[in-house]
Amino acid sequence: MKITEMNGGIVAPSGFKAAGVHCGLRKNRSRLDLAMIYSDVRCAAAGVFTTNKVFAAPVGVDREHLSDGYAQAIIINSGNANTCSEDGYEKAGAMIACASEVLGIPEKDVLISSTGVIGVPLPIKPILEGIPMLKEKLSSEPSGSEDAAVAIMTTDTKKKEYAIKYQFGGKDIKIGGICKGSGMIQPNMATMLAYITTDASISPELLRKSLKHCADLTFNMVSVDGDTSTNDTLIVMASGLSGAAVINEENEAYEAFLEALLNVCMKMAKYIAADGEGATKLIECKITGAKTEQDAKILAKSVIRSPLVKCAMFGADANWGRVLCALGYSGADFDVDAVCCSFRSTAGEIEVCRNGVGCGFDEDIAKEILIRNIITIDCKVGDGAYEATAWGCDLSYEYVRINGDYRS
């Protein structure tokens, strides 16, 4: 299927507007800190949230509001996580009520997210003042998506948006997204937030199913530092305004949508991995030949998470022993004596380990490959039929600086 990249992020799909404003949660007046995503019509909607037992009030609220499978607007603030404070649900309720009134839609169709410092009461006044400003600024121009993408950033170094279109049944169907990565805020908590809009017409059930499927293969295969935030959120809203027929069974139209959604999720997951705190490289670990899908995933994530592998990649050091070590302690089943391992980048590919034993290789060629900024670690762990890919980044001095600095 032909998937074409396009501009406009979350407002590329028909029916969506977005905005970002500075409401005052951040001291720096030039930094946007509140975003809104709005659909002209009520949307089928689904979400995937943190598995952390400690979760933010907005996560609790969104889970409930998505139980009926519909939503129409999302409000997102940066600067405060609204987690572990006594009045978290009260403040979340106030955000919802305000947006509902300002937008003239039911409270149940409003979703909210917060990212930032944990355990500090959320300043609600700036948010209640900011919501009407957001409504005024709502725009279906690319600037609307851009402002929203900027307003949700924390220590991200780049705003992250993406949009694509594909054709099905003679209609253009569009999917767009914005996200923020595992950055700390001033510096308190890593949070991954991602919002996807589409004008596909799809039932809430299938939207939920497709989102779960794509999240498992993309966002859930990203690890920046192994910490799982209290606020992680991925939400998709489908306006149905593409004009294409409604997808309410797992037919060809569903398969096409799934492929396109996977494309968007994959792109955004890689954005997040590559912009991990202090990251200088995107690291990809591809496992093949595993005995089960679960084993493949565990192995790939174990390599990506290993601080020693991450430091080696930072140093462009072909330290394959650390890769084997990470496979070995992952807990997954595989045959140690069957492991073959290579490093790959735009500069070429080099095999470093064959059947569990190091193969002599040219360190200079390896270095040439590893100094690039996208590195793939390929590991064949046997003759099994399963494979998986995980994404992460290297571990640099900058990560320690960002996260070790005194709060101020």
Added chain:
Amino acid sequence: MKITEMNGGIVAPSGFKAAGVHCGLRKNRSRLDLAMIYSDVRCAAAGVFTTNKVFAAPVGVDREHLSDGYAQAIIINSGNANTCSEDGYEKAGAMIACASEVLGIPEKDVLISSTGVIGVPLPIKPILEGIPMLKEKLSSEPSGSEDAAVAIMTTDTKKKEYAIKYQFGGKDIKIGGICKGSGMIQPNMATMLAYITTDASISPELLRKSLKHCADLTFNMVSVDGDTSTNDTLIVMASGLSGAAVINEENEAYEAFLEALLNVCMKMAKYIAADGEGATKLIECKITGAKTEQDAKILAKSVIRSPLVKCAMFGADANWGRVLCALGYSGADFDVDAVCCSFRSTAGEIEVCRNGVGCGFDEDIAKEILIRNIITIDCKVGDGAYEATAWGCDLSYEYVRINGDYRS
């Protein structure tokens, strides 16, 4: 029971000699790289080894040699891990055969360990030349233990030895140990090695049981970077030369031995945590009120492993939200709304979170507490009866430098 610290490390207990030499595995001629621990008599012996599926040839050999519960000598080289190379077992066999001949003891009573670069064939000639030199240098003076402790060091910044004595049945019983921490070697693999000697007289079965018990509470609760090496080894040898009665049931004498052994293991585990690569602080996380022992252990280790907590400790930042976050994603069962959390050091103690919610605290006082070099994080996670403590260190620029540097 009164436990008294004493000098002499592994040669403090009666019957033991040790030595360290430079045999040539390291280029720097002033660095010792081969150690021997020898007992005048055959010892009850037990070991605990890495759980990594990828393990070194010496680990495989030691597991077999300890199956009968006895040993008399240990040879340890630094500079090469003898892991993931085709002739690993052949070279391990050559080390064993040489030591057996030089010392005049059965091969099965010789144990070996290797630590260093992975996947590079072990240079065997320097080791075979070094073993007779070690025999010549064997000494029951403290210098023997010191040399052995130095010879097993990799990126450790300090040699690690410790010895204690306690009285039972009118006899002095001594336990000594040397260990090395999770350092990388030039820089390829983290490995924890620890060797304990005692002149207690104890059956191999109870020695094994006591070692497992103590390892679970100490070495297995240490995490420097979450990576589990291919070579991790903990061995204890009991000469029985104290003159005290043999311990062959779980009586008072066993309980006394267990307490003393735990003391030694705890001290050495803390040495290793405090000297983690790039560490500036020892971090201790004590969990109380857990529903099961397993939950307590998982929670404590999750906090100690969290890169975000480790960076916060490096920066003396009272970032308790990261502690809650690490508890939350640990997978252990606990009541989020019951969590109370404090930071403690020689400068005092400060409560930062009560019943899952931040309690206002004085950041200056918190900083005063956290700038010290031993920090305890206390977390009460409910009303359960179980507790556990884990040890680790902070995450500093130096960790990244050590592990990101090009090999050379």
